Amino acid sequence: MTLTRKISSLLAGIGMLAAASGSAVAQDKTVKVGLLTDYSGVFAQLAKDIEDAWMLALEQRGGKVAGYTVEIIKEDSENNPQAGVQKANKLIKSDNVAIFGGTISSGVGIALAGVADKEKTPFVAGFAIADALTGKFCSPYVARTSFSANALQAATGAYWAKKGVKTAVFMGPDYAAGQAMLAGFKNGFEAAGGKVVEEILTPFTKTKDWGPSLLKAQQTGAEIIYTFYAGAEAVQFVKQHAAFGMKDSMPLRGAMWIYDESLWDAMGGAQIGGIHVTNYTNALETPAAKAFQDAFKAKYGRLPVASNAMGYTNAVAIFDGLAKAIEDNGGNLPEDKAKIISALASLKLDNDPRGPVSFNSSNNAIQQELYMVQIVDGPNGPHQELIDTLPYGEDLPGCKM
Amino acid sequence: MTFFLFNLLNGLQLSMLIFLMAIGLTVIFGLMDILNLAHGAFYMIGAYFGYVVFQATGSFWISLAIAPLLPLVLGFLLQYFVLQPLIDRGRSAHLDMALLTFGLLFFVIGLIDFIFFETLGLTFMSIDKPAGLDSYINIGTFYPSYRLFIIAVGFAVALLVWVVLERTVIGAVVRAGVDDREMVRAMGVNVYFVFAAVFALGCGLAGLAGVVAGAELSIDINMGVQILIPTLVVVVLGGLGSVKGCFYGAMIVGMTETLSQAYVPALALFATYMLLAAMLVFRPQGFFGRAPKTV
Numbered sequence: 001m002t003l004t005r006k007i008s009s010l011l012a013g014i015g016m017l018a019a020a021s022g023s024a025v026a027q028d029k030t031v032k033v034g035l036l037t038d039y040s041g042v043f044a045q046l047a048k049d050i051e052d053a054w055m056l057a058l059e060q061r062g063g064k065v066a067g068y069t070v071e072i073i074k075e076d077s078e079n080n081p082q083a084g085v086q087k088a089n090k091l092i093k094s095d096n097v098a099i100f101g102g103t104i105s106s107g108v109g110i111a112l113a114g115v116a117d118k119e120k121t122p123f124v125a126g127f128a129i130a131d132a133l134t135g136k137f138c139s140p141y142v143a144r145t146s147f148s149a150n151a152l153q154a155a156t157g158a159y160w161a162k163k164g165v166k167t168a169v170f171m172g173p174d175y176a177a178g179q180a181m182l183a184g185f186k187n188g189f190e191a192a193g194g195k196v197v198e199e200i201l202t203p204f205t206k207t208k209d210w211g212p213s214l215l216k217a218q219q220t221g222a223e224i225i226y227t228f229y230a231g232a233e234a235v236q237f238v239k240q241h242a243a244f245g246m247k248d249s250m251p252l253r254g255a256m257w258i259y260d261e262s263l264w265d266a267m268g269g270a271q272i273g274g275i276h277v278t279n280y281t282n283a284l285e286t287p288a289a290k291a292f293q294d295a296f297k298a299k300y301g302r303l304p305v306a307s308n309a310m311g312y313t314n315a316v317a318i319f320d321g322l323a324k325a326i327e328d329n330g331g332n333l334p335e336d337k338a339k340i341i342s343a344l345a346s347l348k349l350d351n352d353p354r355g356p357v358s359f360n361s362s363n364n365a366i367q368q369e370l371y372m373v374q375i376v377d378g379p380n381g382p383h384q385e386l387i388d389t390l391p392y393g394e395d396l397p398g399c400k401m
Numbered sequence: 402m403t404f405f406l407f408n409l410l411n412g413l414q415l416s417m418l419i420f421l422m423a424i425g426l427t428v429i430f431g432l433m434d435i436l437n438l439a440h441g442a443f444y445m446i447g448a449y450f451g452y453v454v455f456q457a458t459g460s461f462w463i464s465l466a467i468a469p470l471l472p473l474v475l476g477f478l479l480q481y482f483v484l485q486p487l488i489d490r491g492r493s494a495h496l497d498m499a500l501l502t503f504g505l506l507f508f509v510i511g512l513i514d515f516i517f518f519e520t521l522g523l524t525f526m527s528i529d530k531p532a533g534l535d536s537y538i539n540i541g542t543f544y545p546s547y548r549l550f551i552i553a554v555g556f557a558v559a560l561l562v563w564v565v566l567e568r569t570v571i572g573a574v575v576r577a578g579v580d581d582r583e584m585v586r587a588m589g590v591n592v593y594f595v596f597a598a599v600f601a602l603g604c605g606l607a608g609l610a611g612v613v614a615g616a617e618l619s620i621d622i623n624m625g626v627q628i629l630i631p632t633l634v635v636v637v638l639g640g641l642g643s644v645k646g647c648f649y650g651a652m653i654v655g656m657t658e659t660l661s662q663a664y665v666p667a668l669a670l671f672a673t674y675m676l677l678a679a680m681l682v683f684r685p686q687g688f689f690g691r692a693p694k695t696v
Binding site: 042044045174200201202203205206207208209211212213215216218219231232235236239240243244245246262263265266267268269 | 404407408411414415418518524525526527529530537542543544545547548617618619620621623624627628631658659660662663666669670
C-alpha cells in the first residue's frame, strides 16, 4: 500500500465518521420546504436567481428555523401548469413538505394555488404577478411575496399622470400578462387625469419587427410610450425604439422587465436613460439593502439583481413564517398548516432589502414601497439611480377567503 | 403617406431577412429534395458564432465576414458525410430527412443552451451595429440606417444567387444535376461535391442572416425556431426550388406581416397563415413552382 493510498483510505474513514455524526444531527427535527419553480423554459434564468437567493437566506439562518433543520426539495414546474400541479402533488404527498414556494409563471402560480387550497398545504408565490392569485383564487393557504400586476401598474400610472404626463400609448404583448399590465396602468393613469390614446398589443413571441407599431405610436403624438415587454422582446423593442430616434421625442416608460439588468448587454447602450419602476434596486442605500448586497456579493461574487431580491423576500417570508408558526405552537410544527400562512402574513419584514415589507391580512398579499429608477452610464458601466419612491397600489378586489 | 412609405420600407426589411433564410432552404429542397429543417440551427450558429467573433474582435464587419464560414463548413460536412450517404442507402423519403434534420435542430439548440446559458450564463446577446449604420437618417421621419443596410444585403444576395445559378457554368452544372444526376456524373462532374457545396452555401447564407439579425433583433435560444416558420411559408408560397419564387414569396410574407401589424393588428397573428392556407388550396405548387413531375 502506497502512502497516497493510505492517506486516501484514512480520509475515507474520516468521511464515514463525519457522515455518521451528520446523520446523528439529522435525527433532530427536520422541516421540508419545496422550492418549486420554472427551472426549464423561458424563465430558467429567473429560476436560478430565485434559487441563489433562497440558498443565501437559508445559509444566513444556519440552515435552521426555530430549531428545525430545513431540508429544501427542488422541483421543476417547467413553466407549465400541468407539470407544476404534478410536482406540487409529489412534494405534498410523497415528500411531505410543510410549505412550498418560489414559483415564477402566473399560469403555474394559479394552478398551484388550487392545489394548495385543496391539499391544505401552504404555497407562497415568489414571482407570479397575476391579479387573480390573490383575488379570485385567494386562499388561507396561499400568500404572495412578489406583487400583483394591478398594484404595481396602477401605482405607476398614477405617478406619471401626477408628474404632468397627459397622453400615453401603451404597447405590450397580446396575452394575459400584457393585458393585465395594460388594465392596471390604465386604471391608475386615467384615474389621475391621464389618457391612454392608443393601445397597441402585438402578437406574443411571434412579432419580429416593432417598426410598424412604433410608427403608429409616433402618429398619435402622445408624450410617452408605456410598455410591458420581457426577455427577447424587451431587447428588440428597446433597440428598435432607439433606432427610430424616438428616445427624446417619445420616451419609453415601463416596469422592471423592459429594462431588466440581464438584458443590458444585449441592448448595447439603447437602455441608457431609461426610466422604470421596480420593487428593488441596488441604488437603494438603506442598511438592509446594503447588507443584502454585501452578503450576496460575498457568497456569489456579483451584485444581486431585482429577481434575486424577489427570491430573497420569498425565502425569508417562508423561513421566518415557519419559525413564527413553530414558536407560536410551543416549538412544534402546527398540525393546521393554515397557521403557517397566518404567521407569515403577520410578519413585519422591516429589514427586507426591498424596504419595509408587510402583508395585507385580507388576501395575504405583499405591501411595500416602489422605486422609480433611471439607468445612467458611468465609469464602471451603466447602473441604476434612484430618482423617486412611490406608494404601492391596490390589489384588484375579488378575494373571498 | 409617409406612414405608408415607411411601412413599405419596414416590410422590405423584414422580407429581405426572411429571404436570406429561405433562399438556402428552397435551393436545397429544389436540388436535393431534402427538407432541411436544421436550417434554423445554421441561422443560430451564424448568430452565436457572430457574437463570439464580435466579442473577440469588436468589429461588426469582421464578424459578418467570418461567422457565416462556420455554418458553411458544418453544412458541407453534414451533407457530404451524413445526408448523402443516407440518401444513397435509400433513406431519402421526405419524412426521413425532415425528421433527421428536425432532430438536429433541437440537438443544436440544446448544445447552444448548454454552452451559452448553462456554462457561460448568457441568456440574451447582441452584436453592436457598426459605426455609420448605428443611427437613423431623416427622410421625413427618422428611419434606422441599419434597416436600409439589411434591404441592400438582401437585394445583393438575391442578385448574386440568380446570376450564379442562371448565368454561370457552375449554375448550369447544378441545374443539370437536378434534372439528370447520372448524365452529369457520366460527364465527369462530381455531383456529390456539387450538392454538398450548394448545401453549404445555403447554410452559409442562413448564418449570414443570423449575424445580420443578431444586430437588429436579439440572439437568444428561440431565434432559430421562430424564423423557421415564416421561412417555410415562403418556400411553400414561392414554389419549392424556385429562386424567383423565393424572392417574391419573401416579399409577400414580409409585407403581409408588416402591413397587417400596421393597419389591422387583430389579423397580425394569422394573416400569414391565411395566405398559406389559401395558397395550398388554390395553387399548391406555389407561384413559380413546377407542376409535380409525372412518372
